[in-house]
Amino acid sequence: xxxxxxxxxxxxxxxxxxxxxxxxxxxxxxxxxxxxxxxxxxxxxxxxxxxxxxxxxxxxxxxxxxxxxxxxxxxxxxxxxxxxxxxxxxxxxxxxxxxxxxxxxxxxxxxxxxxxxxxxxxxxxxxxxxxxxxxxxxxxxxxxxxxxxxxxxxxxxxxxxxxxxxxxxxxxxxxxxxxxxxxxxxxxxxxxxxxxxxxxxxxxxxxxxxxxxxxxxxxxxxxxxxxxxxxxxxxxxxxxxxxxxxxxxxxxxxxxxxxxxxxxxxxxxxxxxxxxxxxxxxxxxxxxxxxxxxxxxxxxxxxxxxxxxxxxxxxxxxxxxxxxxxxxxxxxxxxxxxxxxxxxxxxxxxxxxxxxxxxxxxxxxxxxxxxxxxxxxxxxxxxxxxxxxxxxxxxxxxxxxxxxxxxxxxxxxxxxxxxxxxxxxxxxxxxxxxxxxxxxxxxxxxxxxxxxxxxxxxxxxxxxxxxxxxxxxxxxxxxxxxxxxxxxxxxxxxxxxxxxxxxxxxxxxxxxxxxxxxxxxxxxxxxxxxxxxxxxxxx
Amino acid sequence: xxxxxxxxxxxxxxxxxxxxxxxxxxxxxxxxxxxxxxxxxxxxxxxxxxxxxxxxxxxxxxxxxxxxxxxxxxxxxxxxxxxxxxxxxxxxxxxxxxxxxxxxxxxxxxxxxxxxxxxxxxxxxxxxxxxxxxxxxxxxxxxxxxxxxxxxxxxxxxxxxxxxxxxxxxxxxxxxxxxxxxxxxxxxxxxxxxxxxxxxxxxxxxxxxxxxxxxxxxxxxxxxx
Numbered sequence: 001x002x003x004x005x006x007x008x009x010x011x012x013x014x015x016x017x018x019x020x021x022x023x024x025x026x027x028x029x030x031x032x033x034x035x036x037x038x039x040x041x042x043x044x045x046x047x048x049x050x051x052x053x054x055x056x057x058x059x060x061x062x063x064x065x066x067x068x069x070x071x072x073x074x075x076x077x078x079x080x081x082x083x084x085x086x087x088x089x090x091x092x093x094x095x096x097x098x099x100x101x102x103x104x105x106x107x108x109x110x111x112x113x114x115x116x117x118x119x120x121x122x123x124x125x126x127x128x129x130x131x132x133x134x135x136x137x138x139x140x141x142x143x144x145x146x147x148x149x150x151x152x153x154x155x156x157x158x159x160x161x162x163x164x165x166x167x168x169x170x171x172x173x174x175x176x177x178x179x180x181x182x183x184x185x186x187x188x189x190x191x192x193x194x195x196x197x198x199x200x201x202x203x204x205x206x207x208x209x210x211x212x213x214x215x216x217x218x219x220x221x222x223x224x225x226x227x228x229x230x231x232x233x234x235x236x237x238x239x240x241x242x243x244x245x246x247x248x249x250x251x252x253x254x255x256x257x258x259x260x261x262x263x264x265x266x267x268x269x270x271x272x273x274x275x276x277x278x279x280x281x282x283x284x285x286x287x288x289x290x291x292x293x294x295x296x297x298x299x300x301x302x303x304x305x306x307x308x309x310x311x312x313x314x315x316x317x318x319x320x321x322x323x324x325x326x327x328x329x330x331x332x333x334x335x336x337x338x339x340x341x342x343x344x345x346x347x348x349x350x351x352x353x354x355x356x357x358x359x360x361x362x363x364x365x366x367x368x369x370x371x372x373x374x375x376x377x378x379x380x381x382x383x384x385x386x387x388x389x390x391x392x393x394x395x396x397x398x399x400x401x402x403x404x405x406x407x408x409x410x411x412x413x414x415x416x417x418x419x420x421x422x423x424x425x426x427x428x429x430x431x432x433x434x435x436x437x438x439x440x441x442x443x444x445x446x447x448x449x450x451x452x453x454x455x456x457x458x459x460x461x462x463x464x465x466x467x468x469x470x471x472x473x474x475x476x477x478x479x480x481x482x483x484x485x486x487x488x489x490x491x492x493x494x495x496x497x498x499x500x501x502x503x504x505x506x507x508x509x510x511x512x513x514x515x516x517x518x519x520x521x522x523x524x525x526x527x528x529x530x531x532x533x534x535x536x537x538x539x
Numbered sequence: 540x541x542x543x544x545x546x547x548x549x550x551x552x553x554x555x556x557x558x559x560x561x562x563x564x565x566x567x568x569x570x571x572x573x574x575x576x577x578x579x580x581x582x583x584x585x586x587x588x589x590x591x592x593x594x595x596x597x598x599x600x601x602x603x604x605x606x607x608x609x610x611x612x613x614x615x616x617x618x619x620x621x622x623x624x625x626x627x628x629x630x631x632x633x634x635x636x637x638x639x640x641x642x643x644x645x646x647x648x649x650x651x652x653x654x655x656x657x658x659x660x661x662x663x664x665x666x667x668x669x670x671x672x673x674x675x676x677x678x679x680x681x682x683x684x685x686x687x688x689x690x691x692x693x694x695x696x697x698x699x700x701x702x703x704x705x706x707x708x709x710x711x712x713x714x715x716x717x718x719x720x721x722x723x724x725x726x727x728x729x730x731x732x733x734x735x736x737x738x739x740x741x742x743x744x745x746x747x748x749x750x751x752x753x754x755x756x757x758x759x760x761x762x763x764x
Contacts, residue, residue: 309620313642314553317560320645348642 031242032235039231040224047220055213062205067180070113070200071159074182077111078159078196082186093129096191100131103186103196115139115166115199120192121153121185130191138167139199144181152183152195159184166201177203241269245276257284294361301358308351312344319344346482353484357467360491367495369520371406372414374445375438381418382436385426393431396422402528403438403445408520413492417500418447420485421512425451428510439528444498444515446529452509461504465490489514497521503531541567542656545586547577547603548618549596557590560645566652574598578606586613588655593619593630601633608634612692614655618643631733636694637720638730654721655694670703670762671751673742682742694719695738702752702762711759735760 026033084106089095100118107116114137120130135141148162159182166179183197244261251259260280261273323341326334359365375398382396389396425434429451437448456464463469468483486500493500497517504510515527544561548554549572558568571580575597581589589607593600604615617630617638630638637651668675674683680696682689691699697719702710710718712728720730739746750763 306620309641310550310553313618314550314556316642317553317556317645317648321556321560321563324645351642 032232032239035235036228036231040228043227044220044224047223051216051220055209055216058212059209062209063202066200066202066205067161070180070182070198071161073111073113073200074159074161074184074198077107077113077198078184078186080110081106081196085186085188088189096129096189097131099188099191100134103194104134104136107196107198111198113137113198113200115201117141117144117195117197117199119149119195119197121195122149123153124192127191131188131194137199139197143199144183144197148181148183148197149195152185152197153193156185156187156193164199166199177201178206179203241272245272248276252280252283257287298358298362301354302362305351305355305358312348312351316344316348350482350484353482353488356488357484357491360488360495365491365495367410368412369408369410372409372411373406374403374409374414374440374447374516375400376404377411377415377418378436378438378447381415381422384419385422388423389426389434392426392429394426394429395433396426396436397433398436398438400438402440403447405440405445407440407445407516407518409496409516410492413496414514414516417489417492417514418449420489421447421449421514424485424512425449425453425510429453432509437529440518441526441528443518443522443526444524444528445518446513446515446527448511448513448529448531450509450511455506455509456504457506461502464502465500498524501527501531541565542588543567543569543584543586544652545569545571545577545581545584545589547571547574547580547589547595547600548592549573549594550592557648560648561652564649574600574603577603581607581611581613588652589613589615590652591615591617591635593617593626601630604630604633604635608692612690612695614693616651616655627727628729628733631730632737634692634737636692636734650721657721668700668703670699670706671764673699673703673751675700675703684742689741691738691741694734695741698734698738699742699752699762702760706762706764709755709758709761715759731760 027037081103084102085099088099088102103118104116108114116137117133117135117139118131119133119141133141143164143166145162145164148160151160161180161182164179164181165176168175168177179199179201181197181199183195186194186196188194248259248261257280260277263270263273263277319337319341322329322337326337329337378398378400382398385396422434422436430453432452434452435448435450437450439446465486467487470483490500493514493516497520498515501513501515502510503513511531513527513529513531515524515529517524542565544566546554546557546561546568548557548570551572554570554572558570561568569580569584569586571577574595577591577595577598591600591604595603598606600617600619604617607613607615614637615635617635618641619626619630619638620641627638636655639648639651666677668677672684673689675681675696676683677700680693682691682696682699698715701715701718712731715731716722716728735752736746739749739752742751743749753761753763755761
C-alpha cells in the first residue's frame with residue numbers, strides 16, 4: 001500500500017534533473033513522505049545544535065586544560081631556571097656567557113617542551129658579557145609576537161601565553177598545527193633580564209577534538225537515520241489502514257460492490273472499517289434492489305411488446321385483408337377499413353420502436369459493423385423521401401464536401417437515424433428547402449440536416465431527445481411519428497460512440513447533426529460540420 | 540393439385556387468419572396448435588411447406604424444426620416474435636430455411652412462401668455439375684460423393700447449385716439472398732451465414748477448413764474447384 005506513491009516514480013532516481021519535481025510530487029502526494037521529511041529535518045536541526053554546543057564546549061575544555069598544563073610546565077621550568085641561575089657564581093664572565101646554554105639544559109630537564117627561545121629583554125644597554133639570544137627545538141623568533149614580548153617585559157613574576165600556529169616542519173610553512181607559547185622573565189646575574197619563551201604543541205588536543213567531533217557527527221547522522229526509520233514505520237502503521245480504506249472506496253466507487261475492509265482488532269481503524277463496511281452493505285443492497293427493479297421493468301416492457309406481437313400480427317393480416325377488398329364494401333365500411341389499416345400500421349411502428357428502446361434500456365444491443373459511406377446512405381434516404389418532400393413542397397438538397405469514404409458503422413441504424421432526421425425536417429420545415437450536409441475530417445464523419453421551418457425555443461431544444469415528447473402538441477401531424485424516433489436515434493448515435501447535437505431558434509429553423517467516429521471506439525476531436533445557421537446558410 | 544401448407548401455431552386466431560390469407564392465395568392450409576403433435580401432423584399431412592411458430596406449448600419450435608429436418612427436407616419458415624440475434628440464429632441452425640418476424644403483412648408472407656416453393660431456378664443449366672469431389676445431379680435433385688448420396692434440403696441444394704454453376708464467380712451474401720431465397724431487397728445476411736454453415740457440415744470433409752464452399756473475406760462465398 002505504502003509503495004503506491006513510490007511506484008509511480010519508479011525510475012525518477014535515475015534522472016537527477018527530475019529529482020526536485022519528484023520530491024515536490026512525493027511531498028504533495030504522500031503523507032508518509034511529508035511526515036518523515038519534517039521529522040528528519042526538525043530532529044536534524046536539534047541534533048546539529050546540540051552537536052555544535054557539545055563540540056564547542058569540549059574544544060574549549062580541552063584547550064583550557066592543555067593551556068593550564070603548559071603554564072604549569074613553563075612555571076616549573078622558569079622557577080628551576082631561575083633558582084639554578086640564582087645559585088650560579090656570576091663572578092666569572094665566562095660562566096655568565098655560558099649561562100645561555102645552562103638555561104637550555106635546565107629547561108630540557110624541567111619542561112616537556114623542546115621548543116624554546118632565549119632572548120635578552122629589550123630596553124637594556126648592550127653588554128658584551130651577556131649571553132647571546134638563541135632558539136632551539138624548531139622555535140622561530142618570528143613566532144613570538146611583539147605584544148607577547150612586551151607583555152613579558154613589563155612584569156617579572158607573571159607568565160604570559162599566546163596561541164600560535166606552529167609549522168609542522170620547516171619545509172612546509174603552510175601546514176601548521178595549533179600551539180601555545182608561554183613567556184616569562186628570568187634574571188641572569190650581572191647580565192640582566194632575559195626572556196624565556198617555551199612553545200607547546202597542542203596538536204594532540206586538536207586530534208582529540210577532531211575525534212570527538214567526528215564521533216558526534218556520525219552519531220548525529222545515525223540518530224537522524226534512526227529517527228527517519230522510526231517515523232517511517234510509525235506513520236506506516238497509521239497511513240496503511242487509511243490507504244486501504246481509500247483503495248477500497250475507490251474500488252467500491254468503480255462498481256466492485258463486493259469489496260470490504262477487513263475488520264481486525266478493536267482499534268479506531270476497526271471502527272472505521274466497520275462503518276465503511278456497513279455503508280458498503282447498504283449501498284450494495286440498494287443498488288441490487290434498484291438493478292432488479294430496473295431489470296424487472298425492462299423485462300416487463302420487452303415481454304409486453306413481445307406478447308402484443310402475436311395479436312397484432314392477426315390484426316394486421318385481418319386489416320390488410322379487409323383493406324385489399326375495400327372496393328367490395330360500401331363507402332363507410334371502406335373508409336373504416338382504410339382507417340383501421342393506417343392505424344394498425346402506426347401501432348406496428350410504435351410497438352417496434354418501443355421494443356427497440358427497451359432493447360437499448362436492457363443493454364442488449366449489439367452493433368453489426370460494416371464499412372459504409374455516409375454520403376451513399378444519405379442519398380438513399382433522400383431518394384426515399386423525395387415523394388413526401390415533393391408533396392410538402394420541400395426541396396431536399398445534398399451538400400457533401402466530404403464523407404464519401406467508407407467508415408465502419410451499423411448501416412441499418414445509421415440509415416434509421418438519417419431517415420428520422422430528414423422525416424422530422426420535412427414535417428417541421430414548413431415547405432422551405434432542407435439542406436443535408438455530409439462532411440468528414442481526420443477523426444469523424446458527420447451528417448447535418450438543416451431546415452428553415454418554425455424552429456424551437458431553447459427550452460424545447462432541451463427536450464427533443466425525451467421519449468414521447470412533442471414540440472407542439474397542438475400541431476397537426478403529417479408524418480405518423482411515434483415520439484420515440486429521436487430518442488432511438490440518439491441511442492443509435494451513442495452506441496456508435498457518436499452523438500447527435502441540435503441547434504434551433506424560433507422562426508429560423510433547426511439543425512440536427514449526427515457525428516460518428518471514423519474508427520470504432522476512436523475519439524472525436526471535432527465535428528466536421530459546424531452546428532449553427534451562419535455556416536450552413538452559406539452553403 | 541393444391542399446395543399444402545402446415546401452419547403450426549398455438550394462437551388459434553392467428554392460425555386461422557393465416558389460413559384465410561393462404562386460402563385466398565390458392566394454398567391448402569392444415570393446422571396444428573401443439574408442438575408435441577406437430578411432427579405427427581407433419582407426417583399425416585405431408586405438406587409442401589411448414590409455417591412454424593417459435594414459441595409453442597409442448598415442444599418448442601426449434602425442436603420441432605430439428606425433428607422434421609431429421610426425416611425431411613421440406614421447407615420450413617419460422618414465425619417469431621423475437622428478432623433478437625440469438626433466437627433467430629438458433630432457429631435457423633435447427634433447420635429452418637427462412638424466418639419472419641411478427642407482425643408481418645400478408646403480402647410478405649405469401650411472397651416468402653412462394654419463394655420457398657418455387658422450383659430450383661438453376662435447373663436449366665445442365666444435367667450434372669461437378670464441384671470438388673461432389674457430383675450434383677440436377678434433374679434427380681441429388682448430390683453424390685462417389686457412390687454415397689448426401690442428403691441436402693432443397694434450400695441447401697439450391698445454395699450449393701447456385702455456387703457450383705458459376706465456380707469462377709464470387710457471390711455476395713446479398714446475391715445469394717436474391718438468387719436462393721428470393722429476396723429482392725436488403726435482408727438479413729445471417730440467413731446466408733447459417734445455411735452455409737449447415738451446408739458445409741454436410742458436404743465438407745473438414746467443415747473448419749472448407750474446400751467446397753469457400754469464404755472470400757469481406758465479399759462472400761465461392762465454390763471450390
